[in-house]
Amino acid sequence: MGRYIAKRLLSLIPVLFGVSVIVFFLVRLIPGSALQMYMGTQVEATPEQMEELRRIFGEDRPVPVLYVEWLGRLLQGNFGYSLRTGRPVLPDIVSRLPLSLELTVLALFLALLIGIPQGILSSLRKNPFWDVVNRIVGLLGLSLPQFWLAALMVLAFSGFRGWIPMGNYAKFTEEPLRNLKMLLLPSLAIGIGLAAVIMRYTRNSMLEVLQADYIRTAKAKGLKKRVVILRHALKNAILPVITVAGFNTGYLLGGAIVIEEVFALPGMGRLALYAIYQRDYPVIQGIVLVIATLFVLVNLVTDLIYALVDPRIRLDDSSR
Amino acid sequence: METRALRKNSIALTGLAIVGFYVAAILLSLVWLPFDPVAMDTEHLLEGPSLATGHLFGTDEFGRDILSRIMKGASVSLVISICATALGAVVGVLMGIWAGYLGGRWDQFLMRIADILFSFPSLLLAIFVMAILGEKTYNVVFAIGIVYIPQFARVSRGAILTIKSSEFVRAARSNGASPRFILFRHLLPNILVPLIVQVSLSLSVAILLESSLSFLGLGVQPPYPSWGNMLSAGRKVMVIAPWTAVYPGLAIVFLVLGFNLLGDGLRDILDPRLKNAR
Amino acid sequence: MSDDIILEVQGLKTEFRAEYGLVKAVDGVSFELRRGETLGVVGESGSGKSVTNLSILRLVPSPPGRTAGGKVLFRAVAGGPEIDLLEAPEEEVRVLRGKSISMIFQDPLTSLNPVLRVSLQIGEALQLHHGLSRREARAKAVEMLRLIGIPDPERRADEYPHQFSGGMRQRVMIAMALSCSPDILIADEPTTALDVTIQAQILELIKSLAARDRTAVIMVTHDLGVVAGMCESVCVMYAGRIVEKALVDDLFYDPKHPYTRGLLDSIPRADRTGKDERLYSIPGSPPSLVGMPDACPFHPRCPRAMDICRKAYPPETRLEGLGPRTVSCWLHAKERA
Numbered sequence: 001m002g003r004y005i006a007k008r009l010l011s012l013i014p015v016l017f018g019v020s021v022i023v024f025f026l027v028r029l030i031p032g033s034a035l036q037m038y039m040g041t042q043v044e045a046t047p048e049q050m051e052e053l054r055r056i057f058g059e060d061r062p063v064p065v066l067y068v069e070w071l072g073r074l075l076q077g078n079f080g081y082s083l084r085t086g087r088p089v090l091p092d093i094v095s096r097l098p099l100s101l102e103l104t105v106l107a108l109f110l111a112l113l114i115g116i117p118q119g120i121l122s123s124l125r126k127n128p129f130w131d132v133v134n135r136i137v138g139l140l141g142l143s144l145p146q147f148w149l150a151a152l153m154v155l156a157f158s159g160f161r162g163w164i165p166m167g168n169y170a171k172f173t174e175e176p177l178r179n180l181k182m183l184l185l186p187s188l189a190i191g192i193g194l195a196a197v198i199m200r201y202t203r204n205s206m207l208e209v210l211q212a213d214y215i216r217t218a219k220a221k222g223l224k225k226r227v228v229i230l231r232h233a234l235k236n237a238i239l240p241v242i243t244v245a246g247f248n249t250g251y252l253l254g255g256a257i258v259i260e261e262v263f264a265l266p267g268m269g270r271l272a273l274y275a276i277y278q279r280d281y282p283v284i285q286g287i288v289l290v291i292a293t294l295f296v297l298v299n300l301v302t303d304l305i306y307a308l309v310d311p312r313i314r315l316d317d318s319s320r
Numbered sequence: 321m322e323t324r325a326l327r328k329n330s331i332a333l334t335g336l337a338i339v340g341f342y343v344a345a346i347l348l349s350l351v352w353l354p355f356d357p358v359a360m361d362t363e364h365l366l367e368g369p370s371l372a373t374g375h376l377f378g379t380d381e382f383g384r385d386i387l388s389r390i391m392k393g394a395s396v397s398l399v400i401s402i403c404a405t406a407l408g409a410v411v412g413v414l415m416g417i418w419a420g421y422l423g424g425r426w427d428q429f430l431m432r433i434a435d436i437l438f439s440f441p442s443l444l445l446a447i448f449v450m451a452i453l454g455e456k457t458y459n460v461v462f463a464i465g466i467v468y469i470p471q472f473a474r475v476s477r478g479a480i481l482t483i484k485s486s487e488f489v490r491a492a493r494s495n496g497a498s499p500r501f502i503l504f505r506h507l508l509p510n511i512l513v514p515l516i517v518q519v520s521l522s523l524s525v526a527i528l529l530e531s532s533l534s535f536l537g538l539g540v541q542p543p544y545p546s547w548g549n550m551l552s553a554g555r556k557v558m559v560i561a562p563w564t565a566v567y568p569g570l571a572i573v574f575l576v577l578g579f580n581l582l583g584d585g586l587r588d589i590l591d592p593r594l595k596n597a598r
Numbered sequence: 599m600s601d602d603i604i605l606e607v608q609g610l611k612t613e614f615r616a617e618y619g620l621v622k623a624v625d626g627v628s629f630e631l632r633r634g635e636t637l638g639v640v641g642e643s644g645s646g647k648s649v650t651n652l653s654i655l656r657l658v659p660s661p662p663g664r665t666a667g668g669k670v671l672f673r674a675v676a677g678g679p680e681i682d683l684l685e686a687p688e689e690e691v692r693v694l695r696g697k698s699i700s701m702i703f704q705d706p707l708t709s710l711n712p713v714l715r716v717s718l719q720i721g722e723a724l725q726l727h728h729g730l731s732r733r734e735a736r737a738k739a740v741e742m743l744r745l746i747g748i749p750d751p752e753r754r755a756d757e758y759p760h761q762f763s764g765g766m767r768q769r770v771m772i773a774m775a776l777s778c779s780p781d782i783l784i785a786d787e788p789t790t791a792l793d794v795t796i797q798a799q800i801l802e803l804i805k806s807l808a809a810r811d812r813t814a815v816i817m818v819t820h821d822l823g824v825v826a827g828m829c830e831s832v833c834v835m836y837a838g839r840i841v842e843k844a845l846v847d848d849l850f851y852d853p854k855h856p857y858t859r860g861l862l863d864s865i866p867r868a869d870r871t872g873k874d875e876r877l878y879s880i881p882g883s884p885p886s887l888v889g890m891p892d893a894c895p896f897h898p899r900c901p902r903a904m905d906i907c908r909k910a911y912p913p914e915t916r917l918e919g920l921g922p923r924t925v926s927c928w929l930h931a932k933e934r935a
Contacts, residue, residue, distance in 0.1 A: 018436040026452050126661065135331065139584060143576035145528055147535050147548075148569035151555055155562055213708040219657055220703075221723045221774070222695030231722075235713045254443030258532055262555070272444075273536060276451040288448055292440055311713055311758040 004307060008300055019292045020074070024067050027281050074289070080282035082275075089286040093268060097290070100267035103256045106183055107191035108249060114195040116241065119202025120234065123210065134203065141196025146255045150189040150262040157185065165263050186263050190255040194248050201244050205237040212236070239310055246302025250295045332585025335520075338578030346395045355385035357392040358543050366561045378563040380554065386564065389545040390571045396457075396546050398575075401526035403461045405519060408468025413515065416473040420480030431477070434470035442467045446529055450538040457540050464529050468522055475518050479511040513590045520583030524576045531572050547572050601676045604781055604814050605631040605654070610668035610684075612646075612653045619888040623649040625838040626668070628914075631782065633676070634812040636805075638825035638846070640861070641835035644884050647818045648704075650835070651784045655699060656683065656691050674698055674781060697727035700775035704787040706767035710759040716743075717755035720774045727778050742773040746803060765796035769803060776807050783808060784816045789824065801828055822861055826850060831921070834858050837885055837895035844923035854917065854925040856900045894928065904928055 054060050061069075073080070079089040122134045157163045165182040209215065210233055218232045257269030264270075268287060275283035307313040354374060355361075361383030369378040377386040419430040437445070449463035533539030534548025542549060547568040554564030612624040624646045631637050641647045652658045653665050665684055672694070673680040683691055695701075703709040711719060720742055721735030730738065736755065743751035746769040748762075759767055768788060775783055785804060789797040805828055808815050817828055825832050825846060832849055834842040834857065842855040853859045860880040882899035894900070897907040912928045 014432065015435055018432065019440075022436060026448070132331070135584065136581070139580040140573075140577055143524065143528075143573050143580055145531055145535075145569060145572050145576075147532060148551060148565070148572065151551065151558060151565050151569070155558055155565070158559060213703060213705060214711040216657060217701075217703060217709045217771075217774075218711070220655060220695055220701040221726075222692050222697060223722065223726060224692070227722075227726075232711050232714070236711070250441030251443075254441040257443065257447070258536065261536060272447070276447065276538065284448075284451060288440075288444070291444055295441060309713070312760050 008303060012296055015296055023285055023288050024070060027285050079286040082283050083280045084278055089282050093286050093290055096266060096268045096271055099265060100256050100269055103187055104252045106187035107252045110187055111191040111194035111198055115198025116202050119199040120206055123203045123206035138196045138200040141192050144192060146189050147258045147262055150259050153185045153189060165265055186259045190252055190259050198241060198245060201241050205240050206233060209233045209237040242306050246298060249298045253291060331581050332589060335578050335581025335585055338574060339582060342394055342575050345391055349391040349395060353388040353391060355388045357388040357545055360384055366557060369563055377567045380564050381557050386567055389550060390568055393545040393547045396540055396544055397527055397530055400460050400530050401523050404464035404526050405522045407465030409472050409519060412469040412472025413476045416476030417480055420477040434473045437470040443532055446533055447538055455538055457544060460530055460533055460539050464526050475514050476511050479514050483510045517583050517587040520579055520586060524579035527576050602632050603630050604633045604673055606671040608669045610653055611666040612649050612658055613666050614663045621887045622838055623887060624653060627840055629833050629843060631814050634814055636815040636817060636829045638829035638832035639818045639835060640825055640832060642820055642884055645835040646838040647835050648786050651786050651818060655695055655701060696723040697778050698780050699782045700780040701784040702771045702775045702788050705791045706771050710767060712759055715756050715758060716770055720777055723777050742777055746773045764792055768792060768800050772803060779811050782814045786818045822865060838887055842925045844919055845921035848919040848923050854930055855927050856902050857896050902929060
């Protein structure tokens with residue numbers, strides 16, 4: 001198992017490397033150099049000052065060199081400075097990270113909480129009518145735009161204070177209960193789509209597993225129906241669901257951005273949006289890197305959880 | 321069983337019907353609209369839906385008829401989605417076929433690129449691309465298209481890999497068939513099925529992506545109506561005029577649902593016949 | 599029902615609804631099983647032998663399948679009450695499964711749950727039926743593993759099915775089925791999926807364990823060799839019905855039904871078949887079980903078919919023999935014991 005983890009961690013490196021390359025070079029593609037933008041605010045500068053500015057903005061060196069310098073700084077934790085506020089980028093991102101993460105995690109949790117039991121229940125119903133209803137409901141969940149749901153929530157719950165955060169919100173570390181109450185609806189808006197996907201995957205997986213021979217064996221042993229389903233079937237059926245949930249977490253992250261906008265929550269997504277509106281490139285770079293890295297890490301964790309649950313992968317080294 | 325086949329087909333047909341309805345509305349909008357979508361009518365600002373005024377879905381904060389804007393927005397959204405999906409499909413499939421067929425170094429290289437693209441959440445990638453290319457309406461096609469490249473690459477590569485090692489290709493080769501012959505007669509038809517399903521589902525996601533981008537102001541720019549930017553504008557006045565937000569959203573939901581039903585139903589119909597790579 | 603009999607199947611019928619019609623997989627099967635006896639059920643694929651077993655335990659998958667008639671009488675204790683497993687409420691039957699009547703299946707690879715430890719799979723029946731705690735159940739599981747010949751059972755109990763070889767897995771299945779010392783063990787082609795070399799070991803194991811606890815065994819197989827080695831009585835099935843029932847010695851010495859004779863003749867024998875003689879196989883193939891006419895199902899392939907065979911299904915006739923024997927064949931319909 002340890003070898004498996006190490007192997008997977010190693011394979012991350014080229015991917016992250018590639019991500020950094022793409023981020024760096026793509027941002028450079030943006031028309032209009034940063035120096036010009038900066039100069040836009042200052043009309044005059046002496047040749048010496050220009051010289052200095054050009055050095056600062058890196059226009060005197062070839063791009064690959066700039067990339068290496070940038071990468072070096074990155075690895076030391078220096079993500080540059082915001083063009084707008086002048087503050088260092090990384091601490092700003094890090095301070096907003098918890099909120100976005102909390103939204104994502106809550107959304108994932110809700111999606112699993114709603115999706116898995118529904119999936120199990122619907123796999124047990126024999127009536128074919130429910131079969132169709134289920135599929136349509138599942139597809140409907142996928143069709144709801146998150147921002148629209150969020151807007152509807154604001155509309156519906158505008159009378160109930162405390163359930164809708166609007167710009168302000170209670171930090172988890174300070175007021176956990178109030179925090180959860182306020183973030184519940186936004187997280188729900190983010191997670192509904194995934195809940196629908198999870199429900200369908202769970203259902204399909206359960207249906208397939210319930211046909212297996214070992215379920216027949218379990219029944220032949222006289223085990224109660226609940227035990228058969230929960231202990232024997234579910235543990236097998238949950239495997240593809242884990243994969244799906246993990247790989248769709250990125251979608252949740254993306255959704256968090258939109259939701260943060262609707263509810264005016266000071267998370268990472270909002271920071272990214274405004275950085276984009278204002279062309280604050282260092283911030284954009286920093287956030288994209290952080291999010292991409294998170295995403296890659298989440299995929300890794302998903303793989304690991306899968307290996308943990310499925311003993312066939314975990315114990316691959318024993319071949320008798 | 322007869323009823324099972326009917327049920328499978330009915331899902332796809334319902335999806336097709338919904339999509340067809342939208343297409344019809346779009347075609348209609350080319351020749352006739354209830355009102356001019358960009359015409360502002362200061363006398364009828366933020367009016368609710370009523371048959372009397374003819375504004376079936378009400379008006380927005382500039383007095384523009386919402387139904388007409390929705391119909392116009394349909395063509396914008398659909399065109400963008402189709403173009404983006406086509407872009408992603410063409411590039412992605414080429415990549416996938418190349419990687420799958422040639423294997424080895426090419427496979428690794430191309431799939432690495434796909435992996436890297438995959439490592440960005442879709443919306444984020446689209447936002448990022450828009451940030452780079454600039455907030456022009458046509459750039460949305462590129463943004464969404466790029467998101468799709470890895471997905472189509474994966475699907476087509478998977479299909480190629482399965483077929484490549486399957487019995488009938490081996491049989492064809494042992495009969496002396498040339499690679500090109502194999503490609504056309506055996507490989508392509510087998511990619512077709514998962515591709516068709518993927519296209520349909522991609523169209524649905526494309527609409528969601530486009531409307532999300534427009535909602536954030538990074539997609540279709542005003543005054544062109546897009547359901548997304550209609551919603552964004554409507555949000556401000558939503559509390560007193562809910563129809564400005566509700567109807568555009570419903571338009572999105574049903575079209576996306578239509579494509580989802582279509583894709584899902586197609587997968588049901590086509591899948592048992594050709595158990596393909598997944 | 600006499601005291602000696604532990605299970606009596608009367609007129610069992612099970613059918614499946616398929617796209618193309620109603621499949622009568624089991625069409626009127628009757629037999630008796632005595633305490634401690636090993637009964638063989640022989641037939642080709644599609645003869646209905648597996649479905650018969652599943653029907654006894656009411657494990658037939660219910661949307662396509664349905665037990666349409668008959669009785670399955672089980673008398674757990676000699677002289678005690680008998681219950682009809684087909685009529686009894688599901689809960690009562692569930693309690694009996696694994697505890698009084700156990701089953702082992704053909705493919706040990708797919709019949710064991712890949713994500714659960716072996717000790718759990720063996721022990722859970724014990725926990726359920728005998729109320730053992732988890733630790734006690736595990737200890738018993740280890741004991742059973744040792745009994746069935748798994749080396750280093752203490753360690754291997756915590757392993758997963760994929761870490762065992764095919765033969766070992768089947769042993770685990772057997773351990774699982776016999777863990778609660780059931781009265782009846784139904785073995786559905788337990789050795790078909792295994793190597794020939796392992797087959798003998800597995801059969802020996804079943805035989806010795808069954809003898810130890812006086813467990814009655816229903817051994818379903820298509821291999822007459824297995825029957826010869828293990829069983830006291832045997833039923834021959836064809837197209838969902840039993841065509842001949844006899845003690846093993848009677849059957850092998852003097853098979854009455856042409857199908858049975860055909861089966862016996864098909865066994866290649868080193869002493870009988872000359873070097874240049876062709877191997878015998880019964881011509882034709884088994885019939886489709888949909889829409890069967892009222893006739894002897896074997897008649898198209900029967901070398902001794904008569905006119906009446908096409909017109910009506912032969913009645914079950916009792917015959918002389920070392921033990922009870924019956925045959926359903928028009929050839930013997932006139933003879934009466």
